[in-house]
Amino acid sequence: MVFISILLTMFQHLHGERSAQGVYHILRGKRSGQTLQDVENYQLKPFYALFPKLSTDDYHRHIERLAAEGLIRIENQVVYVTDKGRKNMLHAPWRFNGWDYRGGEREFIKRLALTVQTLSYIRTGRTMFAPIQKELHIQQFVKEFLRGQTVSVDELAKKVHKELVQILSEAHLTDLQRTILSYRLTGVQLTAYTWEQIAEAVNSPVTSVQIYFLESLHIVLDFIGEHEDMPLMKSLASGCRVENYLTHSAERSRKLVQQGYSIEQIASLRNLKLSTIEDHMVEMAANVKTFPYQEFVTAEQIQKVWQQIDRLQTKRLRVLKEQCAELTYFQLRLIIIHGKQVDS
Known part of the structure; x- marks a missing residue:
């Protein structure tokens, strides 16, 4: 339902002036002239590149479902949102920022998760453990980040915890988003929840949980960018925001x-x-x-x-x-x- 609401929101923005394929290209982050123009003209920057791995088959299955349920109608390949479709849109405005991050949010959470895990293990004297992130560039980033700190491991862990608490309490996340974020972090005595476990815990479909998680990362990164009193989070978020928007x-x-x-x-x-x-x-x-x-x-x-x-x-x-x-x-x-x- 959450993904469907995103599609309905985007089609509504397009005012019946684009095909279903145009929305697919936006969600995938295509960098063609037409897609970039649509993103700008129809105020769809928040949704740009949200799902870079979205398959054509999965996408068209959702479109067929929308049409079958009477939420959209398609005439000459152009999509129109019906009255029923408008009633099925989630009313709270989405707070995505796909245009600025384009996948950078995934790099940030991987760095953060590995940092939290590493500090948790080192504080207990355990330097040998299976890192939650297997990607070498993430491991290397976290190593350099930790080497660059001038305080003790205990003090660093406290500072990271303090900044995380500030984010969870001040970044205007929903209770559900706070829960999902917390469940995705791991430590010595706490293993990160799988998507299926989180979905069961919060009584929501896996895809919906993942979308709320993605939105929460954008909210968190925007919050970090606006606050100068979060040096550690700023370091972990380094390079996650697009610097040059031109192809x-x-x-x-x-x-x-x-x-x-x-x-x-x-x-x-x-x-x-x-x-x-x-x-x-x-x-x-x-x-x-x-x-x-x-x-x-x-x-x-x-x-x-x-x-x-x-x-x-x-x-x-x-x-x-x-x-x-x-x-x-x-x-x-x-x-x-x-x-x-x-x-x-």
């Missing part, structure tokens, strides 16, 4: 833009289609605060397009192009990302 190819184009090249010159220099460079520019507009919109569109054009968006209640490019024939699709895409506010 590698768009970043190369951005550097050429900074050197003063036009988009036509960049296309020629890189031996790429002009449309590809335009995709890069749209990606930059969505992620670079200082993007020079004025080089491509005027304030009057922005106002005109947004008047049409508000009037027609759509951001579909084909529809907007019919109303603003003098503008290119590239300009329309930039204007949608810009938003309706125009600097005076």
Whole structure:
């Protein structure tokens, strides 16, 4: 039910303007121009890359279930949420932050779990134990983290515990999320619960438990990022947040833009289609605060397009192009990302 609610929420955001496959690409974290544009235009950044391993078969089984239960209807491959579907959406707003973490939250919890386990064992004089995390890069990170500390093991364990207590008490987690987080940590006398054990303990399906856990990690990482009094958690969270939101190819184009090249010159220099460079520019507009919109569109054009968006209640490019024939699709895409506010 929880995953279904996420799907319904995303389809509702899309206002019946995208296919089911578009949502699948967002959940998987696809980095194509269309997917990145959809994420920006329809305020779907929280859901980006939440389930990078979601299979096509599993996804379409959920879509078929939604349609069979009358929660959505599909016309010409476009998905619409029905009245029944809207009533079945969970009302509490989701607090995911997939856009900023993109799997980094999983690295964080692995580091934290191994740190807690290691400190627990070392405090009792046991230096030989089976690490809960088998990945060598996680083990190496935790080793370096522990070596970099200047206090005793006992003191370090107390500080880690203090910061964890602060997170659990102040990060606005639900009681269920606190329980799930606690159950996933392990020590000398306490083995971490499996997903099945947690699901049984909280009387909730395994997939729902895993989704609530994922959401809680995003909440925790956001909380850590906002608080300067959590040095240990900040160290464990190092590198888990995306630093450069541009794709590698768009970043190369951005550097050429900074050197003063036009988009036509960049296309020629890189031996790429002009449309590809335009995709890069749209990606930059969505992620670079200082993007020079004025080089491509005027304030009057922005106002005109947004008047049409508000009037027609759509951001579909084909529809907007019919109303603003003098503008290119590239300009329309930039204007949608810009938003309706125009600097005076």
